[in-house]
Amino acid sequence: NTKKVTKLGLEVPKVSENLGEWYSQVLVKGEMIEYYDVSGCYVLRPWAYRIWELIQEWFDARIKRNPLNVRNCYFPMFVSQSALEREKEHIADFAPEVAWVTKSGETDLAEPIAIRPTSETGMYPAFSKWIQSYRDLPLKLNQWNSVVRWEFKHPQPFLRTREFLWQEGHNAYATREEAERDVLITLEKEKFAGGEFTTTCEAYVASSGRAIQGATSHYLGTNFAHMFDVHFEHPDTHEKTFVHQISFGMTTRTIGVMVMVHGDDRGLVLPPRIASIQVIIVPCGVGASTANEVKENLTKTCLDVCNRLKGNSLIDNNDENENSVAQHHKSSTIIRADTDLRDNYSPGWKFNHWELKGVPLRLEIGPKDLDRNQMVAVRRDNGEKLTISLEGCSKDDDGNDKMVVRITELLNQIQQDMYAKAEKELEENVVICRKWSECAAHLAAKRLLLIPFCGRPNCEDNIKRDTTLDDGTAEVGASTMGAKSLCVPFEQPKGDEQLKSNDQCIHPECGLTAGSFTLFGRSY
Amino acid sequence: NTKKVTKLGLEVPKVSENLGEWYSQVLVKGEMIEYYDVSGCYVLRPWAYRIWELIQEWFDARIKRNPLNVRNCYFPMFVSQSALEREKEHIADFAPEVAWVTKSGETDLAEPIAIRPTSETGMYPAFSKWIQSYRDLPLKLNQWNSVVRWEFKHPQPFLRTREFLWQEGHNAYATREEAERDVLITLEKEKFAGGEFTTTCEAYVASSGRAIQGATSHYLGTNFAHMFDVHFEHPDTHEKTFVHQISFGMTTRTIGVMVMVHGDDRGLVLPPRIASIQVIIVPCGVGASTANEVKENLTKTCLDVCNRLKGNSLIDNNDENENSVAQHHKSSTIIRADTDLRDNYSPGWKFNHWELKGVPLRLEIGPKDLDRNQMVAVRRDNGEKLTISLEGCSKDDDGNDKMVVRITELLNQIQQDMYAKAEKELEENVVICRKWSECAAHLAAKRLLLIPFCGRPNCEDNIKRDTTLDDGTAEVGASTMGAKSLCVPFEQPKGDEQLKSNDQCIHPECGLTAGSFTLFGRSY
Numbered sequence A, B: 001n002t003k004k005v006t007k008l009g010l011e012v013p014k015v016s017e018n019l020g021e022w023y024s025q026v027l028v029k030g031e032m033i034e035y036y037d038v039s040g041c042y043v044l045r046p047w048a049y050r051i052w053e054l055i056q057e058w059f060d061a062r063i064k065r066n067p068l069n070v071r072n073c074y075f076p077m078f079v080s081q082s083a084l085e086r087e088k089e090h091i092a093d094f095a096p097e098v099a100w101v102t103k104s105g106e107t108d109l110a111e112p113i114a115i116r117p118t119s120e121t122g123m124y125p126a127f128s129k130w131i132q133s134y135r136d137l138p139l140k141l142n143q144w145n146s147v148v149r150w151e152f153k154h155p156q157p158f159l160r161t162r163e164f165l166w167q168e169g170h171n172a173y174a175t176r177e178e179a180e181r182d183v184l185i186t187l188e189k190e191k192f193a194g195g196e197f198t199t200t201c202e203a204y205v206a207s208s209g210r211a212i213q214g215a216t217s218h219y220l221g222t223n224f225a226h227m228f229d230v231h232f233e234h235p236d237t238h239e240k241t242f243v244h245q246i247s248f249g250m251t252t253r254t255i256g257v258m259v260m261v262h263g264d265d266r267g268l269v270l271p272p273r274i275a276s277i278q279v280i281i282v283p284c285g286v287g288a289s290t291a292n293e294v295k296e297n298l299t300k301t302c303l304d305v306c307n308r309l310k311g312n313s314l315i316d317n318n319d320e321n322e323n324s325v326a327q328h329h330k331s332s333t334i335i336r337a338d339t340d341l342r343d344n345y346s347p348g349w350k351f352n353h354w355e356l357k358g359v360p361l362r363l364e365i366g367p368k369d370l371d372r373n374q375m376v377a378v379r380r381d382n383g384e385k386l387t388i389s390l391e392g393c394s395k396d397d398d399g400n401d402k403m404v405v406r407i408t409e410l411l412n413q414i415q416q417d418m419y420a421k422a423e424k425e426l427e428e429n430v431v432i433c434r435k436w437s438e439c440a441a442h443l444a445a446k447r448l449l450l451i452p453f454c455g456r457p458n459c460e461d462n463i464k465r466d467t468t469l470d471d472g473t474a475e476v477g478a479s480t481m482g483a484k485s486l487c488v489p490f491e492q493p494k495g496d497e498q499l500k501s502n503d504q505c506i507h508p509e510c511g512l513t514a515g516s517f518t519l520f521g522r523s524y
C-alpha cells in the first residue's frame, strides 16, 4: 500500500514557492476538478460541485426572503451585438474578452452574437419594458448561471477561468435610499456566504500574501437606467424618473479561495458547512485473525452510527406525503455522514484519502472501541483526537440522540475554529503603514497594507509600478508584482491611528490629501 | 377598470385554429416569458423559472437518493472541435445546429470552439480517465445546465428554442443488467416528474392533436464506450471490458407542454405542485362606505390566513440554528400562499389577473365572510366555489390547523383532478387502428394512433408521407402534417386486440410482419 499512499498524497508542501503546483495537485488529487481540453475551462467534479450547491442553497434561501425578496429568473446566454454595445463604457471593460458566436454548423450567422460576460445588457432592455409605474418597483431579480470571459492571462481553476458559475442579482428601485440599503444588506449576506474564508469581500491568502475578490455588491446609480431608458412616472410630480439600480454577484471563485486559505500539506481542509461529506466513518483494527462475528459487528456499528448521524430514523420517506402539494418537514438533524467499508484498502490508506479530500471529521471504530462502547474522532483541521461515547442511542432531555448532539457540537466547533484561524491570519497580516519606504518590505512579508490614499487611478498606477520588484526576469510573478487598491474598509483605523484632515497620500509624487485609509496588496 | 380587464385578458380562445396565438399570449400576459432580441431565445420570468426550480427540487432529490444515487457535477459549456467530432454518428444529428465560437473580442480563435448541444463528447473523455477498475463503477453523474441547438425552424417558447435548460444524466455500469435497470427507474421517475401532463414520456396536446417528447431515458449500450475508450479490467477474466452507458434528460419543454395541456380560455392553469403561488387571498366587498375598522380587520384576516397557510408560526427562523453545520427541519406544512392587498385594483381585476396567471386556488374574504368566520375558495381548474371555515386556528387530533388541512386537501384534489382530466383526454384520443384507410380520419380528428408497425425507418417515412395532407399550400402546417412514430408503448393492447404473430405492418406497400403496436401521431 505504500506505493498507493505516495501516489495518492501531495508531492509538494503548501509553501509560497510552489503554491501553484500545490493548488493544482490538491484540486486534482482531491477530486475537485478535472482538466479539460479547452484552455481555461475545468470540469467541476461532484466533490467541488456539491460545495457550490451548498453555497447556493444557503445564499438562495436568504436573498429570497425578507427583507431582500429577490426572485430568480433566467435570461438567455446570448446577447445581441446591438444590446451589448449600447452601454459603451460598461462594455469597454469586457470587450476584448467577449466570446462571439459567428457560425451555426457550416453557416455564417447574419451578425455575430455574444455570449454574456455579465447580463446587464441582456436584462435592462426588459427592465425598461416591465417598469412603467412606481408600483412596478422595486424589481429584484437574480440569476444562477455561467458567464464567459475569454481571458488570455494564465488560467487557474476557480480563480481565473474562461467560463465560471455565479449568481448575478440586479435590482431596481424608485429611490437611492432603498437601493443603498439593499447594497449593504447584500454585502452583509455575502460576507457570511463567503464567511468561511474572510470577514470582508476581499479574501486574503496568507500563503501567497495575495488578496482576491470574493463577492461584490454595487450601487449603480441611474447610469444604466439612462442608457437603457428604465424609468417610471413619479407618483407625485408625474415626471419621468429614472430608477436606481444595484447589482451583486458571487462566483465559484470563492471555492478556490477557500481551498487556498484552508488547505494544508496533506490536502484539502473543508469547512463543515460546505463539505459534501462532513463525517467519514472508518472501521479499524481488523486483521486476518479477527473473528467474522467481530467484523460483522463492526460493519453494523459503522452503518448504525452513520444512520444516526444522517437522521435516517427520523426522516419520513412516505412517498404519498412527498408527492403532496404541500411541503412537509419532519423535525430532524441531518449530518452529511458516510462510511468507507471498502475491503481492498487499509485504514491508513483511507485516512490519507479522506484527509486529502478534506473531510472535516473522521470517526474510527475498532474491535476494542466496540468493547468500550466508544469511537475515536479525529479533526481534519488540527489533527486533534477525541473519544466519543456511542451511548447506544440514548437521548438527552430534548429527546435528541446524545452522540449526534456531540458530533454536531464538534462540527460547529471545527467551523468556528477554522473561521477564527483565518480571521487571525488576516488580522495579523493587515498593517497600517504611513511610510512609503516601508511598503515594499511589508509586501515582501506577504502583508496587506492600509495606507493613506488620495483615491486617484493615476496615483494607484504609480503605487503599483513603484512596488513592483524587478528581479531580472521579464515576467512579473506572484512574488514580484506590485500592490493595487483592494477596497476602502468600512472600519477605518481609530484613535491615534485615525486619519487627520491634513494627512497626505502615501505616494511621494502625489502630494494630495488622503481621503481614507485604503487597503492595498498583491492580488489574484 | 374595464379597459384594464380587456387589455389584461387573452384576446383569443384556446382552439386549434389559433393555438399558436393563444400560446404566445398566455405566456406573455401570464408573465411566464418575455420576448428577446436574439431569435429563438426567450427570457424565463420568475413566474416560469419558479416552476423549473420546483421541478428541479423534486427531481434532483429523487435522482440523488437510493437506488439511483446520482451525483451532480458541471462540465464546461464549450466542447473542442476534436472532441465533438470524435463520435461522427452521434454528432451527425446535431452538426448543422452547433453554434461555434470563432472570436474573442476582435481576435480570431486558433480553432473554433463549439457550445455543447449535449455533453456526451465533453464528458466521456473524462469517464475514460476516471474509470480504470470495476470498483470505479457505477459512475452516475448529472448536470443541470443549458444547451444550444441553433435550429432554423419556427421557434416557440419552451417547445423549440435555441437555448434551453435541462438536466442530462450520464451513467456508466459494468453490466448491461444494471444499466437497463436504471433506464427503467429513471423513466419511471421522469414519468412522475412530467406526471402533471401525461402518463408516458410522450405528452399529448389535445387542442392540437399533436404529441411532444417530455423526457427521455436511453440505454446506450457500449457504443460510446468504444468510441471514447471507456473500459475497465474485468475482475475475473482480467480482460479489457467496455462499460454500458445510459443517459436521461428532461427539459424546460415540459413547462410548455404543461401550459398547452392545462391552459384554458382564461389563461394559464397551473397544477398546484409546480405553482409559484398555490393560493392567492383577495379581500372583497369593500366600498367607499365600509368602515375603516372593518377594512383593517379584513386586511388582518387575509394576512393571518396567509401566514397560517405558509406555516410561518411553525417555522424556526432562529439564525444561529440556521447557520449550524447540521441541517435542522422543524415539522411544518408549507403552502405557497400570498395576499393581493393592492388598493388600486378592484377585486374583479385581481380575479382576472390571478386566473390569467393560473393560480390553482383563490380565497375571497369579505366583511360578510368575517361575520360568519368563513371564506370562499374558488378553484382555477373548474371554477367550483366552496365555503371554508376559518375556525380560528383550531387544531385537529394531530395538532394541525384545521383550515390549513382543508386547503391542503383541496390543493391535492385539484392536482389529482387535473391529472385525471389530462389522462382521460389522452385515453380518449389514443385509438387502436388496424386499417390503413382509417388512419387519415383519426389524425384529422386529432387522435394518436396505435398501429401494427414493422419498425423500419423507411416504412415510417412512407407512413409520414402518405398521411401528410396536401391542402394546396406549400407549407406543411399543424393540421396537414403527417404522422411519425412516437414510441412503442410498454403496455401493448391485450385480449382480442392483441397482436398476432402473422399480423402485417399497416402500410399497404410494406407487407412485412408487424413487430408491435407503435404509437404514431402528429408531433411538435
Ligand SMILES: [Zn+2]
Pocket (backbone or CB within 6 Å): A453, A454, A455, A456, A459, A460, A505, A506, A507, A510, A511, A512
Ligand atoms: Zn495619491
Ligand SMILES: [Zn+2]
Pocket (backbone or CB within 6 Å): B453, B454, B455, B456, B459, B460, B505, B506, B507, B510, B511, B512
Ligand atoms: Zn412497415
